[in-house]
Amino acid sequence: xxxxxxxxxxxxxxxxxxxxxxxxxxxxxxxxxxxxxxxxxxxxxxxxxxxxxxxxxxxxxxxxxxxxxxxxxxxxxxxxxxxxxxxxxxxxxxxxxxxxxxxxxxxxxxxxxxxxxxxxxxxxxxxxxxxxxxxxxxxxxxxxxxxxxxxxxxxxxxxxxxxxxxxxxxxxxxxxxxxxxxxxxxxxxxxxxxxxxxxxxxxxxxxxxxxxxxxxxxxxxxxxxxxxxxxxxxxxxxxxxxxxxxxxxxxxxxxxxxxxxxxxxxxxxxxxxxxxxxxxxxxxx
Numbered sequence: 159x160x161x162x163x164x165x166x167x168x169x170x171x172x173x174x175x176x177x178x179x180x181x182x183x184x185x186x187x188x189x190x191x192x193x194x195x196x197x198x199x200x201x202x203x204x205x206x207x208x209x210x211x212x213x214x215x216x217x218x219x220x221x222x223x224x225x226x227x228x229x230x231x232x233x234x235x236x237x238x239x240x241x242x243x244x245x246x247x248x249x250x251x252x253x254x255x256x257x258x259x260x261x262x263x264x265x266x267x268x269x270x271x272x273x274x275x276x277x278x279x280x281x282x283x284x285x286x287x288x289x290x291x292x293x294x295x296x297x298x299x300x301x302x303x304x305x306x307x308x309x310x311x312x313x314x315x316x317x318x319x320x321x322x323x324x325x326x327x328x329x330x331x332x333x334x335x336x337x338x339x340x341x342x343x344x345x346x347x348x349x350x351x352x353x354x355x356x357x358x359x360x361x362x363x364x365x366x367x368x369x370x371x372x373x374x375x376x377x378x379x380x381x382x383x384x385x386x387x388x389x390x391x392x393x394x395x396x397x398x399x400x401x402x403x404x405x406x407x408x409x410x411x412x413x414x415x416x417x418x419x420x421x422x423x424x425x426x427x428x429x430x431x432x433x434x435x436x437x438x439x440x441x442x443x
Contacts, residue, residue, distance in 0.1 A: 202267065202350070204314040204400050204401045205314075205335070205337055205353070205388065205401065205403050206337065206350045206351060206353075207261065207312065207313050207314040207350075208227045208228055208313070208314045208315060208316060208337070208386060208401070209225065209226070209227050209337045209338060209339075209350075209351040209385070209386065210225075210226045210227065210228065210237065210258040210259060210260075210313075211223065211224075211225065211226075211258065211259050211339045211342070211344060211349075211351070212224045212225060212226040212237075212239050212243060212256055212257075212258055212384060213256065213257045213258075214243060214244075214251075214253035214255075214256050215253055215254065215255050215256070215257065216252065216253055216254055217254065221251065221253050222243065222251065222253070223339065223342040223381050224239055224240065224243040224339070224381060224382075224383045224384050225239065225337075225338030225339045225351070225381065225382055225383060225384040225385035225409070226238055226239035226243075226258065226384045226385075227239075227316065227337070227384070227385070227386040228302075228313055228314065228315035228316065229299065229315055229316050229317070229405075229437055229441065230315035230316070230317050231317065231318060231437075231441045231442075233304075234301060234441065235301070235302045235304050235315060236299045236300065236301050236302060236437075236440075236441055237258065237275075237299065237300050237302055238297065238298075238299050238384065238386075238408060238437065239297075239298055239299075239383065239384030239408075240296050240297065240298065240383040240384040240408065240409075240410050240411075241287045241294070241295070241296045241297055241298040242296055242383065242410075242411075243256075243298065243383055243384055244256075244277060244283070244285050244287075244298045244300075245283075253277060254276065254277055254278060255274055255275060255276045255277055256274070256275050256277065256300075257272050257273065257274045257275070258272070258273050258275070259271070259272055259273070259349055260272075260273050260307065260308060260311050260312075260313065261311070261312040261313065261349060262308050262310045262311060262312065263310060263312065264310075264312045267348040267349065267350065268347055268348055268349070270349040271308060273306075273307065273308075275300060275302070277300070284300060284301075285298045285299060285300040286298065286299050286300070286440045286441075287440070288436055288439055288440055290370055291368075292365060292368050292369040292370050293369070295370050295432055295436055296408075296410040296411070296430070296432055297408045297410075297432050297436050297437075297440065298440075299437065299440045299441055314400070314401055316386070316401070316403075316405045318437075318438060319397060319398060320391075320398060320401065320403065320404060320405040321404070321405055321434055321435055321437070321438070322362075322404055322405075322406060322434075322435075326391075326404060328358060328362035328363070328389060328404075328406065330358060330360075330361060330362075331357045331358065331359075332357060332358055332362070332389055333355070333357060333389070333390070334355070334356040334357060334358060334374060334376075334387055334388065334389050334406065335353045335354070335355060335356065335387075335388050335389075335403075336353065336354045336356050336374070336376055336378065336382065336385050336386070336387050336409050337351050337352075337353045337385055337386050337388065338351055338352070338354075338381070338382045338384070338385025338386075338409065339351055339352075339381050339382070339385075340352065340354070340378060340379035340380070340381050340382050341379045341380055341381045342381050343381070351385075354376050354377060354378065354382075355376065356374040356375060356376030356387065356429075357374065357375050357376075358372055358373070358374055358375075358406075359372075359373040359374055359375040359428055360372045360373040362406065365433075366430075369430075370432055370433055370436065371407065371410065371430045371431055371432045371433060372406075372407065372431055372433065373428050373429065373430065373431070374387060374407075374409070374428070374429045374431050375427060375428055375429075376427070376429055377427065378409065378412060378429050382409055383409065383410060383411065384408060384409065385408070385409040386405060386407075386408065386409075386434075387405075387406050387407035387408065387409055387431045387434075388403040388404060388405055388406060389403065389404045389406055390402065390403060390404075391403055391404045405434045406431065406433075406434055407431030407432055407433055407434050408431065408432045408434060408436075409429060409430075409431050410429070410430045410431065410432055411429065411430055412427075412428070412429050412430075
């Protein structure tokens, strides 16, 4: 079942854009109190509260560290991450549960607790993944039982309104952010992610090489798998409430060229971001 744990610290692991190795460590969660640590601290951008550090386990054995974010549809709440965080046969990555870290005091961001979620029930996986004409999509969602969350949980969630529509312009080279936990690195005192600047390196809306993703140009690391790729909303920010960001994609992995000479050629620095509209399919009733 879903359980709330004491705040945990420990090592994290690496695979693809998950990381391996040491790292620093109720309802809707829309608290009415200001999102600040001590009263002298500056306001916190709600974007940071959409993200969650994801740690995978096989029983009590820690496996990997990755990124994820919250997505809300109606009265249902989901955690979104990369599919290879849940299972990855090539690397023999087979976790049976994940843990995320939840803030529990809207006035003090240093207060958090761990929340554990099983990945299987009665021998069947409880997460959802998808595919299309281009093959498997490296995105997975798992529903969070809201009544099992701590009553004082503090978070923010994207909704279908935050997905791009025909009126949203995402020009080539647009300024984007990737909010996550590279190499497990984050503000371990306030339990907040970091953001990396990115630009879209391929036309947004065009499926790169026929796959369901676009490219970003950004410096990313292991542990960023499952991070949200967002753009500041301007034209229709009034309709997005206190979270004026458009959710464009789900960061998956770094792109490389098989013919690259590892000694002579630098890495491309390009990344795959799966189009976020797959969430409408993965979260429908």
